[in-house]
Amino acid sequence: MSDENKNFGDKAEDAFDNAKESAKEFSEDAKESAKEFSENAKKTADEFTAGAREAFSGAGGENKKILVGILAIIFGSLGVHKFILGYQKEGFILLGVTILAYATSCLGIGLLLVWIPYVIGLIEGIIYLTKSDEEFYNTYQVGKKPWF
Incomplete structure (x- = not known):
């Protein structure tokens, strides 16, 4: 074994x-x-x-047409699109009107004011997106046209 x-x-x-x-x-x-x-x-x-x-x-480059157009439609009442394009004064105007409208909405006056910045943002977003890239760049970034 x-x-x-x-x-x-x-x-x-x-x-x-x-x-x-x-x-x-x-x-x-x-x-x-x-x-x-x-x-x-x-x-x-x-x-x-x-x-x-x-x-x-291209998103943060010279032409910001798509970014600004979509933000104008979605957050137009807050003026976000204006700040991105470099229009601080116009952005603060939209933001101020929105805040004022919400603050006075209990009085009834704000209910009328609350639609104004929304409509402005919607119209500007549509305008931005329907322009050609070159036309948008020349008008809003080089020419600095702040409204419509």
Whole structure:
């Protein structure tokens, strides 16, 4: 039985060495795969970043037509579109009229005033979006035409 136990011990030791070698190879393959994956992920992230920069470079650039037009329609009563175009005085006028309208709405006067800045923002948003890019740029950013 001693020889038989010795054979089992040798076989177990060989199996352990084989398992150890297989685990070592597997870990090396896993490291290699992880390295390739991280390199591909980094490359993809760099490409995405470059594409995003290219796509969004026009958003804050010279022509702000789409941004200002949508903001004028949505937040026109607050004058956000005026502030983005650089018209601080006109933006504060719209904001002030809106605040005044809400403050006096309990008196009934504000109910009439509350629609004025909304209508102005809606009309300006539509005008901004229907103009060509060049016409918008020349009229509102270079020519500094503050109203309509």
